[in-house]
Amino acid sequence: MIPRIAFTPGEPAGIGPELAIKLASIGSPAQVIAVCDPQLLEKTAAQLRQKLRLLPFDPSEPPAVTPAGSLYIQPVPMAEPAVAGQLNKSNATYVLETLSSAAQGCLSRRFDALVTGPVHKGVINDAGIPFSGHTEFFADLAGVERVVMMLAAEDLRVALVTTHLPLKDVSAAITGPHLEQTITILHRSLRDQFRIDVPRIAVCGLNPHAGEGGHLGREEIEIIGPTLDKLRALGIQLTGPLPADTLFTPPQLARCDAVLAMYHDQGLPVLKFKGFGHAVNITLGLPFIRTSVDHGTALNIAGQGIADSGSLQAALSQAIQLVRLRNL
Incomplete structure (x- = not known):
């Protein structure tokens, strides 16, 4: 089978968009669907001088592998354009919308698993939205009393x-x-x-x-x-x-x-x-598979093209493995 894996790049001012471009450059045996603003990815690819082809995601079509240089896309628009390294409270709701959309897709079986990039808890709270992390957010959305990181x-x-x-x-x-x-x-x-x-x-x-x-x-x-x-x-x-x-x-x-x-x-x-750099964060106890990177948004190096995508690649590999184990 070809797993369908939703991917949220996380905080748009951090290294998440760059990691998405680096992930796209190598392709994947899974169908990787970026749940985010397509303009953010296109802008980041242009800044990194990388070719990127965004393929429309159609859940009614059979799943297909992700060719090198490509990502499938489920669009979620940002409130304001992102500037690398500069947090913007106006985009806090956007970040949560990407998480909610991806998780709902897992709950409805549109996606087989979810891989998340790093979010910035501080800027979400500064926007007046109580948020203690991905783990607690997904537990609440799924109606699960207890999950384990x-x-x-x-x-x-x-x-x-x-x-x-x-x-x-x-x-x-x-x-x-x-x-x-x-x-x-x-x-x-x-x-x-x-x-x-x-x-x-x-x-x-x-x-x-x-x-x-x-x-x-x-x-x-x-x-x-x-x-x-x-x-x-x-x-x-x-x-x-x-x-x-x-x-x-x-x-x-x-x-x-x-x-x-x-x-x-x-x-x-x-x-x-x-x-560090290839560890994976896994949320246990959810009704869907969720893995994540083991690092933060790294605002100090965002936009410089030097972010290491090793942890994201490991998170994607772990998600694919767990999907396949589930279907044995």
Whole structure:
């Protein structure tokens, strides 16, 4: 089969449009449909002196591969022309419209998966629109109570219990029900999406040394440990809670299929050190496949033609793989 993959370039003033042109230059075995303003892509291609052919997307036609130098297009008009490196609040609604249009297309089965470029959360909030990130946006749009953010690079997968929270709020957010839902989604996704028959999950503690027997915090004793025991009794293979500073070592990682970190900056620095530039962000628990780049909008280099498209290519490859695994 030829998967139909929707692609949103994200913030129009960032490197997303440039990444789209670089992605187009190599072609794809999937039908890649850019959900964005076609004039933005044409302008970017001209600035980069790259040839670009935008092919109209017709969902009634059989899917076709994407030829090198081309992208299929589902148009969404911008409010104002974008200037590379210069955020514009007027285009905040446009960014969200591209995300909504692409996600709705996945929900209606027009698209088989969604790959997202980087957005700028700050400018969307500055426009008066509450927005904490792609992950939460898609969960709300799909009517899903809980989703899980997982990043993958090579043989390392790191999922998160909490995502974009101030550090002072993390402990209160780690409750038994929240942790149980997160582990259940992670286990089910590893089994059903990644086709790992018996997933092995290593779980970080929250505190240094996983609480040091209660001397450095009691979350491991009162919340994390009992929740893991409950889920082990249901047959889920869990190790932990383990000190994060020793969990991320080769001997420990060799014994698991994924690591569950308690908060954003506990797990992702290790993941990005290992695979920055070709890591993939995957949202687990949605009713559709969604992957993303592992980096931000890089406004400081936007429009210069030097953005690295490695993470976007990896995100597209991961989306194609997950579509094919789903259809086995």
